[in-house]
Amino acid sequence: MCTGADHTIHRARHHFGWDKAIAPVMHVEPGARLSFECLDAACGHFTPQSTVADVATLASDTINPVTGPVFVDGAEPGDALKVTIEAFEPSGFGWTANIPGFGLLADQFPDPALHLWRYDVAGRVPALFGANARVPLKPFAGTIGVAPAAPGRHSVVPPRRVGGNLDIRDLAAGTTLYLPVEVAGALFSIGDTHAAQGDGEVCGTAIESAMTVALKLDLVKQAGLSMPRFTTPGPVTRHLDGAGYEVTTGVGPDLQEGARTALAGMIELIAREHGLAPVDAYMLCSVCGDLRISEIVDAPNWVVSFYFPRAVFA
């Protein structure tokens, strides 16, 4: 990866869960440019030869490895770590699974499913799903964060105010992310790289894929930041919005139920119109469809909408 990185953090230097007691793999000065080799969220469990039977043997104690942690000299609680995300070098192999018990419609999709992807590492050619669906690519890191102040080991699954498993689709190349620092040195780690995902990550997985990430770490002293925030240098949906969207809605007093209703409506629509099995439509929605809150003020009913890009079937 021709990024001019000062250091490479190799994939062997990964950890599971967040714990400020984990020894840093490296100390760097603010301004350091680093290259992180990231394992995929299943830690290499799936290969091009995998079958759906392999979903059942996923080990829960080795999910979402993150590469790091890196100690940033001078970082103190109250600062913000400024992460400039520069480039991704994707591996070209990925997987998407329906994992029983996990995902927004886990109750409706109890059986495991697995889709394996071979995709263009340059990202110029959408990735084929089934016979007709073409998913535009936009690599990003699903898990990116710093260590929480609370002692002990914390599950990697939930994101927190210090970041972590944010699964924000737009933390792509060019984006600048600010994370609240809670411990000395910040203790930055990254992993769970995705080749594509929609807002929501509705089935629980994206195009999960090992890749290398180049980024720069800086400090903003005493930033007073309460939650992660980021800046994108340009549009975030132009890789897939050209043909417009099919949109389903969920109208009601609970945003979570509204999201479930909107998603279920889209699965039904695209399964019927494009001859997909419902679980395949569910996984396809997860890698390219977006959950948006259309209105949140007309009490007692809110509107959550699910946007599916028509370019996928164009």
Added chain:
Amino acid sequence: MCTGADHTIHRARHHFGWDKAIAPVMHVEPGARLSFECLDAACGHFTPQSTVADVATLASDTINPVTGPVFVDGAEPGDALKVTIEAFEPSGFGWTANIPGFGLLADQFPDPALHLWRYDVAGRVPALFGANARVPLKPFAGTIGVAPAAPGRHSVVPPRRVGGNLDIRDLAAGTTLYLPVEVAGALFSIGDTHAAQGDGEVCGTAIESAMTVALKLDLVKQAGLSMPRFTTPGPVTRHLDGAGYEVTTGVGPDLQEGARTALAGMIELIAREHGLAPVDAYMLCSVCGDLRISEIVDAPNWVVSFYFPRAVFA
């Protein structure tokens, strides 16, 4: 309005609330092309001479007038009404208010506020807010729906599965909307037109503005539709996404609280960076910023993000 409409429904033919007992103003065949004159959501209460004192005298029984209802011959419960939204003819005057007790952060913004807009009716020039903010325009109808089957009068404020006050930003020209029909003739009405709004309509109002809407009504017999859905013919954010976004997040176990946290973070950010009063930043967020659900699967914490288009201050 040169739309080739078969009929015009004048603004005097409006009603307040939904009630299947309201007599139709017109009967039309499927395929009819109609032009609806829509009053603004305050029924003409605000004028270019209004001041913030006029917010206190808003009458609660004359909000959100809708023009109609139109009886579509042959429409029966179980059908879908297909509404092809063809064109808007905006009035050029609009208002945005913080109305005490209404809006996502009503507890934090108890005092009334009012912003009056003069905007380009052709929509080519963004509308100025304060000294520096320029809001791109995209007219749409906030309230669009058909009569519910349940007898009696129903408040216009909450949207329902038959549509109504959906406040969906992308119900703009070119969009095709499908609404579940619950009563004979469907009884279609439309109003609450907006010159611009972000996803969420977070302060409770958009650029509220009277305008005329041209549309076509068709039927899909026995469509089996459970909630409104729509199709957009092209991208939905290119009028404002060119310079990218500032994004704040709310991470936690409740989507509503996450939305409040993300919005409060954005208000603080743009108020500080651009010298706006917080209530002005709140109203500005409402007319151009978007609430998105970034992830909804990493239990127990979800991520709601607020996207503010940087083009507004570019």
